[in-house]
Amino acid sequence: MDKKVTVIGAGNVGATAAQRLAEKELCDVVLIDIVEGVPQGKSLDLTEAAPIEKHDAHVTGANSYEASAGSDIVIITAGIPRKPGMSRDDLIGVNAGIVKKVSQEVAKYSPNAVIIVVSNPLDAMCHVAYEASGFPKNRVIGMAGVLDSARFRAFIAMELNVSVENTHAFVLGGHGDTMVPLPRYSTVAGIPITELMSKERIDALVKRTASGGAEIVSLLKTGSAYYAPASAAVEMAESILKDKKKILPCAALLQGEYGFKDLFIGVPVKLGAKGVEQIIEIKLLDEEKTALAKSAAAVEELKGVLKKLA
Numbered sequence: 001m002d003k004k005v006t007v008i009g010a011g012n013v014g015a016t017a018a019q020r021l022a023e024k025e026l027c028d029v030v031l032i033d034i035v036e037g038v039p040q041g042k043s044l045d046l047t048e049a050a051p052i053e054k055h056d057a058h059v060t061g062a063n064s065y066e067a068s069a070g071s072d073i074v075i076i077t078a079g080i081p082r083k084p085g086m087s088r089d090d091l092i093g094v095n096a097g098i099v100k101k102v103s104q105e106v107a108k109y110s111p112n113a114v115i116i117v118v119s120n121p122l123d124a125m126c127h128v129a130y131e132a133s134g135f136p137k138n139r140v141i142g143m144a145g146v147l148d149s150a151r152f153r154a155f156i157a158m159e160l161n162v163s164v165e166n167t168h169a170f171v172l173g174g175h176g177d178t179m180v181p182l183p184r185y186s187t188v189a190g191i192p193i194t195e196l197m198s199k200e201r202i203d204a205l206v207k208r209t210a211s212g213g214a215e216i217v218s219l220l221k222t223g224s225a226y227y228a229p230a231s232a233a234v235e236m237a238e239s240i241l242k243d244k245k246k247i248l249p250c251a252a253l254l255q256g257e258y259g260f261k262d263l264f265i266g267v268p269v270k271l272g273a274k275g276v277e278q279i280i281e282i283k284l285l286d287e288e289k290t291a292l293a294k295s296a297a298a299v300e301e302l303k304g305v306l307k308k309l310a
């Protein structure tokens with residue numbers, strides 16, 4: 001393939017993302033992990049599935065970053081996932097160190113790559129990757145909004161018994177309890193869901209979306225969601241690799257947009273070959289502005305924790 005994507009962390013999210021990238025024939029894939037044998041074993045397994053899945057993407061695994069050199073995109077999933085009772089924020093101490101080290105290696109071996117951060121707590125890890133890589137702001141993007149919106153879409157489709165393909169949803173803000181699902185901008189075949197469901201039902205779906213990650217953690221007990229997170233990261237990668245210019249909710253560094261500065265938070269962005277090519281500012285109602293400000297304050301608080309850790 002003429003494009004190359006490195007996925008760092010060959011665990012649940014990383015390996016699933018590698019599988020989806022290869023099976024969609026978007027690029028060659030390099031899987032990197034600190035555990036010896038795991039990225040090599042998983043990549044060989046995926047390679048042996050290729051004749052059946054009918055793709056010619058090369059998937060390789062390594063423990064060192066030489067193999068990742070010259071990547072177009074690097075997806076960072078390295079770190080620990082949460083267990084029942086943990087919030088994403090509880091991961092900050094361990095994952096900040098991992099994401100910092102990983103991002104320095106990315107900058108060294110793939111200086112022109114776009115980084116897609118998946119490790120949690122997401123918005124804070126974007127700050128770590130941005131600072132450690134030294135990349136311009138358009139080339140560090142966090143995966144959260146696509147996942148949160150997909151969860152909202154799945155719940156809307158279940159509620160109305162319609163195709164998921166007809167659904168569209170927007171979730172803004174940080175990737176945590178304070179995320180801001182926007183029912184006004186969420187539609188089924190172009191019809192706002194506010195016309196199709198009662199306020200009570202919308203509120204219930206919004207609540208389920210905001211705790212969608214925790215719902216999976218409480219079922220799995222040993223880790224967190226990975227099929228939908230991997231799909232979301234791959235949708236972002238596809239828009240960049242093919243320069244599709246899709247507008248997707250992603251964590252991007254705001255420098256004045258929505259009234260925030262030096263802050264990674266989920267907003268609608270146009271994703272193309274350059275990474276974040278535009279941040280779309282949509283008009284928010286007062287209560288939506290308040291909710292976004294609350295979400296931004298939660299990310300600011302984590303930035304404070306990061307400073308203390310440094």
Ligand code: APR
Binds near residue numbers: 010013033095
């Ligand atoms: N370099 C490379 N890989 C690392 C490093 C490191 N410094 N530290 C840990 N890893 C690897 C682990 O060895 C493991 O294989 O990261 C992988 C993480 O995989 P899982 O434990 O299966 O976790 P996963 O469910 O994939 O979640 C990864 O994404 O969604 C977020 O909250 C989640 O932060 C978590 C991350």
